[in-house]
Amino acid sequence: xxxxxxAAAMSHVLHPEYYDTNVGPHGxxxxxxxxxxxxxxxxxxxxxxxxxxxxVADDHLNVFSFDAVPAMCxxxxxxxxxxxxxxxxxxxxxxxxxxxxYPVHEGLAERxxxxxxxxxxxxxASWSGALDHAFLSPLTTLYGERPMPPLVPFWVNCFVPxxxxxxxxxxxxxxxxxxxxxxPWDVAVIAxxxxxxxxxxxxxxxxxxxxxxxxxxxxxxxxxDHEALCGLTTKQLHASGSHELLNWMVLLxxxxxxxxxxxxxxxxxxxxxxxxxxxxx
Amino acid sequence: xxxxxxxxLLYRLKKDREFRARFAADPAGALxxxxxxxxxxxxxxxxxxxxxxxxxxxLHLLISIxxxxxH
Numbered sequence: 001x002x003x004x005x006x007a008a009a010m011s012h013v014l015h016p017e018y019y020d021t022n023v024g025p026h027g028x029x030x031x032x033x034x035x036x037x038x039x040x041x042x043x044x045x046x047x048x049x050x051x052x053x054x055x056v057a058d059d060h061l062n063v064f065s066f067d068a069v070p071a072m073c074x075x076x077x078x079x080x081x082x083x084x085x086x087x088x089x090x091x092x093x094x095x096x097x098x099x100x101x102y103p104v105h106e107g108l109a110e111r112x113x114x115x116x117x118x119x120x121x122x123x124x125a126s127w128s129g130a131l132d133h134a135f136l137s138p139l140t141t142l143y144g145e146r147p148m149p150p151l152v153p154f155w156v157n158c159f160v161p162x163x164x165x166x167x168x169x170x171x172x173x174x175x176x177x178x179x180x181x182x183x184p185w186d187v188a189v190i191a192x193x194x195x196x197x198x199x200x201x202x203x204x205x206x207x208x209x210x211x212x213x214x215x216x217x218x219x220x221x222x223x224x225d226h227e228a229l230c231g232l233t234t235k236q237l238h239a240s241g242s243h244e245l246l247n248w249m250v251l252l253x254x255x256x257x258x259x260x261x262x263x264x265x266x267x268x269x270x271x272x273x274x275x276x277x278x279x280x281x
Numbered sequence: 282x283x284x285x286x287x288x289x290l291l292y293r294l295k296k297d298r299e300f301r302a303r304f305a306a307d308p309a310g311a312l313x314x315x316x317x318x319x320x321x322x323x324x325x326x327x328x329x330x331x332x333x334x335x336x337x338x339x340l341h342l343l344i345s346i347x348x349x350x351x352h
Contacts, residue, residue: 060341061295061345086296087348159341198340201340203343204331
């Protein structure tokens with residue numbers, strides 16, 4: 001029987017130059033400290049020897065457009081490409097030079113998708129979506145030069161309203177855990193995305209974060225108070241700029257009732273950074 | 282108010298280099314066929330990113346259009 005052997009969540013712009021430019025030297029230092037923590041977490045992840053890594057992240061209107069935005073989408077197929085964009089923003093440009101192609105764990109991806117539809121989760125499927133910084137920045141920091149196991153990329157719509165509810169994302173994570181449990185594979189789950197940033201997705205408020213909100217979230221993660229987290233409304237997530245917490249909610253569903261070990265929490269001002277892991281029996 | 286038209290244009294400005302160049306040279310001309318309200322059109326032509334955001338333009342598009350990105 002398979003199981004979830006490791007889970008971790010972290011911010012996904014692990015790019016010191018971006019914070020140096022937009023925040024200053026203290027932003028650079030803080031993200032460099034976070035990167036060191038994520039590298040250390042990578043050693044824990046590798047030691048658990050997962051057969052597949054489910055990576056839950058959001059699209060920044062690169063894979064999907066306003067023509068169609070799925071609430072949640074499973075990447076299926078044999079392999080997935082690194083996103084290549086003309087005139088990419090700097091932290092996507094930072095992916096240049098990484099491998100062009102990564103294996104997909106077809107078996108697990110197909111089961112998450114098909115069993116999900118059978119069980120009432122109307123996931124979308126993508127055969128061609130590519131991976132941007134939200135996936136590859138954390139993965140390459142975790143794995144470094146070591147070989148990466150096959151992936152199951154899983155997108156959550158965190159930015160184009162209406163968004164899926166926190167409780168629904170949690171339920172999707174529970175589904176992923178059930179699928180892993182009846183599979184032959186040991187599975188790791190990685191969720192990415194910052195804590196509070198860009199409140200209300202308002203250009204006028206870029207540069208702010210809601211530290212009080214994030215302190216409450218971190219407390220709930222450490223206490224394993226998943227009911228409090230499931231109770232967060234879309235309105236609250238929007239007001240605080242914590243949209244990407246929806247990715248973390250999928251992970252929480254997969255590991256519940258485990259408590260988080262928060263290995264990094266940094267209040268930068270423009271964004272709050274975090275990295276947490278869940279040790280599973 | 283439909284957010285769709287504004288965001289389709291922002292997406293095109295982000296992804297379509299040729300359209301972006303036409304818009305930079307002649308904003309009103311590039312938008313001639315677009316179904317926009319007067320308010321939306323004025324915000325595009327003046328490249329008022331904050332106003333476009335208030336009118337429903339996605340923040341993540343607005344901050345990632347090469348040469349026009351508003352941080």
